[in-house]
Amino acid sequence: MNVMEARFGSHLGVIAATVRAGFRFRYLPSLAEIDAVQGFRVRAGAMDVYLVRAEQDALAARFRVDDLEDPVPHAIWHRRGSVAGVVAELLALPAHGAPGAPKAPLRCREVGWIFGRRSCP
Template sequence: MLMPPPFTSEEAPHHSALLRAIDAGFQFLHLSESEGQEIAAIYAERWCSYGVVESFTIRGMNEAVSARIRTENYPDGDPLWQHTGSVEAVITELLALPPHGFPGAPTITRRRFSGLLLLPGTL
C-alpha cells in the first residue's frame, strides 16, 4: 500500500485544523468542476442545536472562508459572522466563536463577502 507523503511544515497546521473540524462534527463535501473530474473546493458544514449552521469552503491552503448563518436563513441568507484567510485561520476562528445566543456571540447579520462564495450544500 502506498502511503501519502508526510505533510510539510507549511501544510501541517491546516491539516490539524481540518482534523479539529472533523472532531467538532463538520461533514464534508468535495465540489468538482463541471466535468466532475477535478475537485474545485471542499465544503464543510455542521448544524448546531442552538439555531445556526456553521460552514467553511476551501479552495486552497490560503483561500478559505468560514461563516455562521441562522438556521432559518440558511442557505441563502446573510451570515451573522464570516472570516476569510487560510484554512487554519478560518477553522480556528469559527471554532472559537461562542455558541449562538451566548455572551460574545455575533448577533447582527452582515452582507456576504463577494470574493469567495460559501457554496452551501445539503449534506
C-alpha cells in the same frame, strides 16, 4: 513526518479539529479533480460552514438557521484567509446564542459562495 504533513500540517490539523467538532463534508469537483472542500455543521440554531480551495484561500461563515429560508441569507459572521486561520476562528466562536456570539446579520460580503453564487443580489 511525511512531506504532506510538513507542508500542510497546520491546515490538516485544523480540518481534523472540525471533524472532531461535528462538521460534515462535501467535495466540489472540477472536471479533473476536487476543486474545493466544504465543511458544515448545524447546532444551537446556527449553521457554520467553510470552503477551502487552497492553503491560503478559505472562506468561513455562520448563518442563523431561521434565516436559511431566504434566497440568500446574510451571514452573522464571516472570514476569508488561510485555512488554518479562518477555520480556527470559526471553531473559536461561542455557540450561537451564548454571550459574545455574533448575532446581527451582516450585509452580504463574499458569502454567496455557500449558495452557489459569486455575490449577493
